[in-house]
Amino acid sequence: MPLEVSMGFDVQAEEPVIWRPGRENNGIMLVTGASGSGKTEALKTIIASIARHGIPVIAVDFHGDLAAPGLTDVLVSGGVYGQAGVNPLSLEPAGIARVGLCSKIDRELARINRAVGRLGYKQKACLSLALTHAYWMRGITAEDRSSWALAPPTLGEVSELLLAGIREGVEGFQRNTLEACHQKVRVLAESPAFNHPNGLNVEVMKANNMRLDFSTLSRPAQVLAAETVLEMVYEAERARGSIPVPCSSDAERFRLFLVVDEAKILTLGRGDASRADHIVNILATEGRKFGIGLILASQVADHFGDDVHAIRPTRLVMKNMGQREAKRVAPTIGVPASLLEAEAEPGSAMLRSNSVGGLVELEMRMEAGEA
Ligand SMILES: Nc1ncnc2c1ncn2[C@@H]1O[C@H](COP(=O)(O)OP(=O)(O)O)[C@@H](O)[C@H]1O
Ligand SMILES: [Mg+2]
Incomplete structure (x- = not known):
């Protein structure tokens, strides 16, 4: 079982790169990089790999471009094509018992x-x-x-x-x-x-590895729908209690992975990305205890709050980065800024994590034959 996520190819060592979330301090990865640098493609690769291991994945998709093998697409919208909705006022009795x-x-x-x-x-x-x-x-x-x-x-x-x-x-x-x-x-x-009669619930989302396509909703509805879903998941897993310590396998360690592309829509949603009561920050700091892995993508590192950075997540940093962001990020992962700024094909990145032995220069681009 160990969860082994194929990330692509190590350019220096000329060997495949495997991310092993079970060997990290936490199952959290931040993906950052300019628009077009390959973040969404990277998420799809990671999602497909996690789903193949039989670990549930729930993906929040604001742009509508995160369809990946292993995911069931669910359009949250109106019109005849809308398939499901959520009710932000729904109650999780165990959660209410805790907070009132x-x-x-x-x-x-x-x-x-x-x-x-x-x-x-x-x-x-x-x-x-x-x-x-x-x-x-x-x-x-x-x-x-x-x-x-x-x-x-x-x-x-x-x-x-x-x-x-x-x-x-x-x-x-x-x-x-x-x-x-x-x-x-x-x-x-x-x-x-x-308003949809088919209300999403956590068990159904997990059982079907749902990609929640929020791309046709208004921005306010996107923010509220996504926060509602993330909170539903957090409350449901919390209600199940902590994962065992120590865990005997990654199946115990990870009850599910949440994936959020364009996470800034949530974290910057009119306010400060560092607010302690924001569900993204709660998931980052508390989610591990309840078996929740979290993979977040956005253009720049500042889209994530201090709490998220403080837990030292795995960092996937796409190259072809703007000068300013490259200067800020380079020292945090220990590379020269010039390396991040370098012109590169989409899918060229640096990966920093314990389970890959520190820092690797990565090529996620598949050659035609391998894909
Ligand atoms: N690993 C990859 N292999 C091949 N092409 C890629 C890869 N990553 C990205 N691309 C190409 O770059 C385009 C932009 O990638 P995308 O993941 O949408 O970028 P971002 O989400 O960072 O804006 C994709 O449509 C695809 O054509
Ligand atoms: Mg994208």
Whole structure:
């Protein structure tokens, strides 16, 4: 079983390069490089290799170009082609038992805030009330544990409540606050991603190695849908408890891998990539305990927060890098900047990880015969 991911060819040693996540401190890889340098192709190679080992992979695809062997494509969108959706208000009873419904609602508020833009403090209070009320209308309250298993409300219901509030007035809130909230929630509530009768759940996503194609959604809906999925996965694995220590195999060590291409859409989503409460940072720092591997790609290293860098992830750095980024990244992986700036074919990269013995110069490009 050991999980062995074929990465391509070591240019210096002239031998294949194998990444062994089970021998790393954590199963986290950051892929960085300019547009067109081969990040998405690299992810596809890695995904196919992990899937071949029978370890589930869930891929978040904002651009719609991450179809890879071993993945089942699921279009999260509207129209007749939309295949599935998610409900950001859905509850995971074990997660609620840990944090409580009020803090769950606070997290939802923070996610909506990141997705649609800053809400003022009055708007936050207003939306918090609307969310709480929407759960209550479904019979779900903070006090009654048994209610957490009931069907959750939808964003559409929250939007309706706000609309009713505008019509009838709500004590303590001005009309313009209610209107601003309604405006922001409506943008999301109308997105087909949050209205689909076929709701995604973690077991189904894992069993089918799903590529979630968010490419046709609006940016706010992309952010909210992706954060929702990542949090669902985190909560579900957390609810299963920690992986054994020590692990006897990589099958125990890795319950699944999450892959996010164009991760900046999530990490920069109106705010600071380093925020401790951001799900990407939570996954990076806590995911290992619960068997979650994480592979993230974006153009520059700054798209990832301090916590992500601090855990010393495996780094795949594509060549053909802009001068500025090359200067910043070169010292962090211990190569001269000129090497990263060098003109190179897509798929030429440096890989830094323990399991490849430090740093290797890598060629991921397959020759016609090998492919
Ligand atoms: N390993 C590779 N082997 C062959 N061609 C590649 C490889 N990586 C990238 N390419 C070529 O470069 C193009 C851009 O690669 P892509 O992975 O989409 O870049 P990025 O995601 O970094 O913008 C691909 O469409 C493909 O034609
Ligand atoms: Mg790409």
